[in-house]
Amino acid sequence: MAIVTTSAVVTGCLLSLRQVGALQPLELASYDxxxxxxxxxxxxxxxxxxxxxESDIKAQKHWPLSDWTIATAxxxxxxxxxxxxxxxLYRDLPQEPGKAALTKQLQQPNVIAITKVQDADDLGVAPPPGVPADRIGFNDVTSDPDGVIRRGLLFVDTDQTTLYAFSLRLAIAYLHQQGISPQAGLLNPSNLRFGDTEFIPLEPTAGAYQSVDANGYQILLNYRARSQLARQVTLTQVLxxxxxxxWVNGKIVLLGTTARSARDIFLTPYSTAEKQTASMPGVVIHAQMVSQFLGAALNHEPLFWFWSDWVEVLWIGAWVVMGGSLAWFIRHPLGLGLAITVTITALLGTCYLLFLHQGWVPTATPAIGVMTVAILVVSYRAQQAQRQQMMMMKLLGQNTSPEIARALWKSRDRLLKSGKLPGQRLTATMLFTDIRNFSTLSEQMPPENLLExxxxxxSAITEEVRVNQGIINKFTGDGLLAVFGVPMNRLTQIEVSQDARLAVECALAMRDRLQELNQDWQQRHLPTAQMRVGIFTGPIVAGSLGGKDRLEYGVIGDSVNIASRLESYAKDQQLEVCRILIAKDTLVHLQDRFAVEPWGPLALKGKQQMxxxxxxxxYASDVLI
Incomplete structure (x- = not known):
């Protein structure tokens, strides 16, 4: 349930952030x-x-280049x-000398010139005069919010007509000579199609985009290469x-500036890794688009594809659930770290493999989801563990041996259910203690001194319970109830016998500690004490007792009553400093390890059976009978 809830919350938060475009920069960086x-x-x-x-410009000693220079080329x-x-190159205004010569060259039917679409600031550039509209293309490029060119613009609608991109004009002219003409799309008649390839226009939420300006007719630009896109020569070489x-015959020739001083350069996905040439000239970007058109039409090269929104949601959610499951089931920190690393590596590898097949799917978002849900689940587990530990310490107290505490904590998930230790039937050994004539002692001392x-x-007898792996269930004023064999179920006869032996050893250790205390108290002129111990081994039911506001770990059953009656039996029949009474039900587990004195079948208070x-x-080795 925790996995599902946490994964759902993380997925919902990621989708919300994704919806408002907060994760788009990371996805675009992954794309690059x-x-x-x-x-x-x-x-x-x-x-x-x-x-x-730059060398060509210096050689011509003029910028912009004259019409004569361009016409000659x-x-x-x-x-x-x-x-x-x-x-x-923009040629809306003459650059004498050579206007007539350039006009003549621009009349050639295989020459495509450029214009710039008029934008909101009225910064459009007109095409060269006299060139027909079907040989004019706009050279505008579309950049993302970070200034990187990842999309290609094919058409722009104006009030008068539909303008074609410069690269598209070049591709159409070349493909026409190959017997391929642009057709209406099969999926949508408004789409452009070359042969079997249909160019699906980008939507504002295509791929990892969330609010991209998809006006016009745009596709994702599939870069062919970062530098060696095609053979390149200089203007000087041509002249x-x-x-x-x-190199020219039958080719598409693009003539444009690559000089940085011309400022016709743009950021691309390659820019981050390039130091010398961090930007790509506009003419090269147009060549990238032309190559993409030709590859799709002539070589059946696939275009970029994207999943629908609901598939992307499932994709992100599946990785988040996987990360949450790993964090829940793998407890060791090193193992979890390795598993999360392998998972993220598999995610990135899968995304890259799909990218090699032109698939652009969410990459950064599910990776963030895997890490986030892992952190949250680990934090939840840590909080849960702390809460469980506090609950167990609240129920069992702090008076347990380190061995018992470790065993309890290791089995916390099984023992704790709904914040409680559920009742379970166990075979355990109960140990009751009490101070003889405590009421009389309390009359001899001021309350403050009595408490100390x-x-x-x-403190002394509690320490012996811990050392002998028992649990102090409750204090009864001047005594206590200790239990050996809870809350871990003792399944074998050997384990039950070990609990009984430890209980008796604990009682003998209490006797020794009381003797030491009496000697110290005598030296300090304080009252000395005698104590009684009752021990019984038998079935009980142990678990949480109380309501939601107050719980304690309790043991109930007839075995508890018998141990209490053994401690209080014949209070006046005590000569030694510590009297220890056990029943036969405990004796059968001791294997002659201790020396005992039979008192015979006795009728204990409240018990019908003897x-x-x-x-x-x-200890049997220390006592001569």
Missing amino acids: LMVRLRPDRDADSRLLLVAIT LQKLQQFQPSVIGLD SGTIDPS WLNEYL IDVYRVLG
Whole structure:
């Protein structure tokens, strides 16, 4: 029940935190880590990147580059018959010289130019004049709250029309030459489909996202590689004609800036691990998207998939229950630590394996759940153990031997039920003690001195009970009731006999301690004392007695009454400092270890049947009869 309750609470709290997006940063960090751990795929041979580097800008001695420079680069690339060229440079305004030459190159049917979608701050950038709309694509990228690019934007609806992404325009143009055209989706006619691959748009809660801005038509960007995405040449190489024509022929060529001074760079999942190149140029990100489109359409490469919300809830809940179960059933700290480590490792390994197959499932949330529920269950167990210990000490008192205490604590789960020690039938040995003529003694001393004197006596005989593995059940003013054989059930004859022997040894030890006390009291001019002990072995019922506000550990049964009657029998027939009376029911367990004096069958007070009574004289080896 504790496992279910704690797991349900932890799962509910995690889902609430997840609902408000509190765990989204951790999930995105897990996503980034898996992207970095995933091996890069081979460079995409269908692409060529023409990078405008810092060296190129210095060589041209002009930024932005002139229209003539761009036109010359396009003209040289066209000589080698590329499939399509994407110009990732804004050309809404002329950069003389070369306006006419660039306009001529932009009229080529395989050239795709860019625009920037007008945003809330009215910062849009118009496309180059004269280029038809079907060869214009926006180069806007969509970043997450932490500034990392994990999603690709395919379409944006405006008041006038639907705009296509730059990368999508390039892919459509290339695939058209391969005989593949964009189709309506089979699952939803509004979805984009290339061949058998349907691009499912992201929802605000897709994967580990909880409140992502999913406006437009977005998909999760499946990065191909962190650096060697495709063959890359520089603008200078193109202008100088030093590139191999086969690198261009039939390829998708993307021309854009990679110079950091151009500030067209973005954070990606690789950024955390990269020191030299912590950001990726925008033209490379567009190339990543183009490669993803081509891979899905031509190579049937799977897109990222996600579970529905209810499956993710079951996934998180299952791991939380597993963590709670481990914490409940594994008691050893090292074993629990190892089990939790193995469980979290298995969780992370499973998530990574699914990620390798394009599945993005909650990773950080169930890991946090496993650790949290383990801590809570361990804390609950510790609190429960403390409560049980307090309960057992309250019921049994602190007057138990270390051996008994260890045995009781080891069996606490079995013994304690609903905060009580349930009644159980046992065979035990009861030991009653009392001081002879205590009333007379109490008249001879002031109450304060009497209390101190009595505590000295009780402390001494209590110590002997502990040493002999008994439990003091109650104090009866100037006496006590000790029980040997509770609350652990004694199942064998050997165990019952051992309890009886320990009870008699305890009584003899009490006699010796009282003699020592009397000698000390005489020297201190205090009254001396005599005591009586009654011992009986037999069946009893032991368990918690009382109500919810006051409980004590009690033993009841005729055996308890007989032990009490043995102690009080013939109070005046006592010459020694300590008289010890036992019944035959105890004697049969002693195996001639002690010397006894038969008193014969006696009629004890309140008993109809006669009881065979014996007086213990001492150890058989020490007494001459």
